[in-house]
Amino acid sequence: MKVLVTGGTGLVGMALQHLVKEKNEAKEGEEWIFLSSKDANLMNMEETRAVFKKHQPTHVIHLAAMVGGLFRNMKYNLDFWRNNVYINDNVLEAAHEAGAVKVVSCLSTCIFPDKTTYPIDETMIHNGPPHESNFGYSYAKRMIDIHNRAYYQKHGRIFTAVIPTNVFGPHDNFNIEDGHVLPGLIHKVYLAQKEGTPFVVWGSGKPRRQFIYSYDLARLFLWVLHEYSEVDPIILSVGEEDELSIKEAADAVVQAMGFEGEVKFDTTKSDGQFKKTASNSKMFRYLPEFKFTPFKDALKETCDWFVANYDTARK
Numbered sequence: 001m002k003v004l005v006t007g008g009t010g011l012v013g014m015a016l017q018h019l020v021k022e023k024n025e026a027k028e029g030e031e032w033i034f035l036s037s038k039d040a041n042l043m044n045m046e047e048t049r050a051v052f053k054k055h056q057p058t059h060v061i062h063l064a065a066m067v068g069g070l071f072r073n074m075k076y077n078l079d080f081w082r083n084n085v086y087i088n089d090n091v092l093e094a095a096h097e098a099g100a101v102k103v104v105s106c107l108s109t110c111i112f113p114d115k116t117t118y119p120i121d122e123t124m125i126h127n128g129p130p131h132e133s134n135f136g137y138s139y140a141k142r143m144i145d146i147h148n149r150a151y152y153q154k155h156g157r158i159f160t161a162v163i164p165t166n167v168f169g170p171h172d173n174f175n176i177e178d179g180h181v182l183p184g185l186i187h188k189v190y191l192a193q194k195e196g197t198p199f200v201v202w203g204s205g206k207p208r209r210q211f212i213y214s215y216d217l218a219r220l221f222l223w224v225l226h227e228y229s230e231v232d233p234i235i236l237s238v239g240e241e242d243e244l245s246i247k248e249a250a251d252a253v254v255q256a257m258g259f260e261g262e263v264k265f266d267t268t269k270s271d272g273q274f275k276k277t278a279s280n281s282k283m284f285r286y287l288p289e290f291k292f293t294p295f296k297d298a299l300k301e302t303c304d305w306f307v308a309n310y311d312t313a314r315k
Helices: 011-022 045-055 070-075 077-097 132-155 181-195 214-227 246-257 281-286 295-308
Strands: 002-006 031-034 059-062 102-106 158-164 166-168 199-202 211-213 234-236 263-266
Touching (some): 045 077, 059 214, 102 132, 102 214, 132 158, 166 181, 181 199, 181 295, 199 246, 211 214, 214 281, 234 281
Parallel strands (some): 166 211
């Protein structure tokens, strides 16, 4: 079994590396290859085909994508659509050509319809348009589900996808403008602490999110790779009861970082989608005993990592 991971140096890729290389959680005899953008431009079919031909993977974990937080998505919907469609089409076709028997792609809860009932589950993906703020990325990711079903219908390939909620952890992108909400909050608190300025949270703080620790997600990815045999996607998430408001998340960051300054909310900034509450009942039917790292513990580990690696962290 030879596993090729695209996006192998990103947030989830580094968490997988941690489990496979440091915790020895791969199965005996498995070979793991972690690709970065330096190895191939996956928007180019020839480069993608060449790297798959070189490594001849039997299994693929497809994490590579153009990603960003709310404000970057709002600005670059066309780029998010085109770049991700190219990447996904090239990776799935190159995997098929190389004879890979299984591909696990990574989607996002933003693919779900904006107007919907809650909690959302795996059957609701195509029930309506996604939120307007990031429709380019959302539709590009949503199309992987169509793609997977088509490869199964025509070639019998078990190409599937996981749908995590908001992922965070060490090696995240802590860029304040372009990153996701939690790493952005962590970076802002760090700077406010250093400069003696207020900690400013963008938006009202009212929207709600479920957060999953990257190391927990990596453990679930290994299970999907080895055990999950459906083509239909599966949501990987903490429970509905663990959903937090952005204000609660910001308060938790303040506590984890030991910040004692003023906290303000800039309500001139967009809130984005109010909630995306996802059900993890399908996952728990398969894994009734799975235990998530408590949010405050995972957040503290992430904050400590960021402070210790500030000079080299992605910002």
